[in-house]
Amino acid sequence: AAGVIQSPRHLIKEKRETATLKCYPIPRHDTVYWYQQGPGQDPQFLISFYEKMQSDKGSIPDRFSAQQFSDYHSELNMSSLELGDSALYFCASSPEWGNEQFFGPGTRLTVL
Amino acid sequence: DQQVKQNSPSLSVQEGRISILNCDYTNSMFDYFLWYKKYPAEGPTFLISISSIKDKNEDGRFTVFLNKSAKHLSLHIVPSQPGDSAVYFCAASALRTGNQFYFGTGTSLTVIP
Numbered sequence: 042a043a044g045v046i047q048s049p050r051h052l053i054k055e056k057r058e059t060a061t062l063k064c065y066p067i068p069r070h071d072t073v074y075w076y077q078q079g080p081g082q083d084p085q086f087l088i089s090f091y092e093k094m095q096s097d098k099g100s101i102p103d104r105f106s107a108q109q110f111s112d113y114h115s116e117l118n119m120s121s122l123e124l125g126d127s128a129l130y131f132c133a134s135s136p137e138w139g140n141e142q143f144f145g146p147g148t149r150l151t152v153l
Numbered sequence: 154d155q156q157v158k159q160n161s162p163s164l165s166v167q168e169g170r171i172s173i174l175n176c177d178y179t180n181s182m183f184d185y186f187l188w189y190k191k192y193p194a195e196g197p198t199f200l201i202s203i204s205s206i207k208d209k210n211e212d213g214r215f216t217v218f219l220n221k222s223a224k225h226l227s228l229h230i231v232p233s234q235p236g237d238s239a240v241y242f243c244a245a246s247a248l249r250t251g252n253q254f255y256f257g258t259g260t261s262l263t264v265i266p
Binding site: 142145 | 194195196197198199242255257259
């Protein structure tokens with residue numbers, strides 16, 4: 042069965058650079074969620090999209106932005122990267138609002 | 154402010170015995186709860202869910218119990234198997250007001266053969 046795809050799986054950037062993380066939800070899933078998990082921490086909700094519109098916003102820094110495209114894939118854009126942005130970034134999708142979420146494998150971002 | 158708490162960072166259980174993982178929450182608006190299992194280098198995998206209209210949900214070896222008055226839920230795994238060794242997260246949401254899920258900090262379960 043198709044799963045959530047995230048790319049890249051690993052990304053190394055330097056401070057003040059920008060990064061773009063991509064998420065491809067499971068086919069026919071219209072809701073996408075982004076989470077950030079720092080070392081030894083629980084996943085923190087960043088932002089979610091339903092039918093290509095932002096539906097919920099969590100602890101997403103102003104330096105980050107995200108959108109969901111017409112094919113339902115989503116991109117998380119991160120600018121002016123800081124050392125503290127080093128984390129595992131998970132994308133999840135669900136078939137409808139409020140349903141269980143299916144997670145991707147994550148993108149590990151390292152900021153040097 | 155941690156709205157979902159898993160106070161046991163780790164748990165070790167003998168194969169074949171029962172594993173009980175606990176989760177407490179503070180927000181009385183939460184009405185939907187999930188348990189996820191996570192292996193190293195992989196994303197969390199959905200295990201089982203329960204809505205606030207129920208106090209128990211069972212799926213094979215996994216049973217989740219919800220005590221709304223105590224704002225407490227638990228995951229029972231019977232019998233425990235070595236392949237169950239992973240980090241378990243509980244998550245909660247107030248579906249009436251949004252679809253944001255709040256996660257606990259996780260409990261690392263080790264099932265000893």
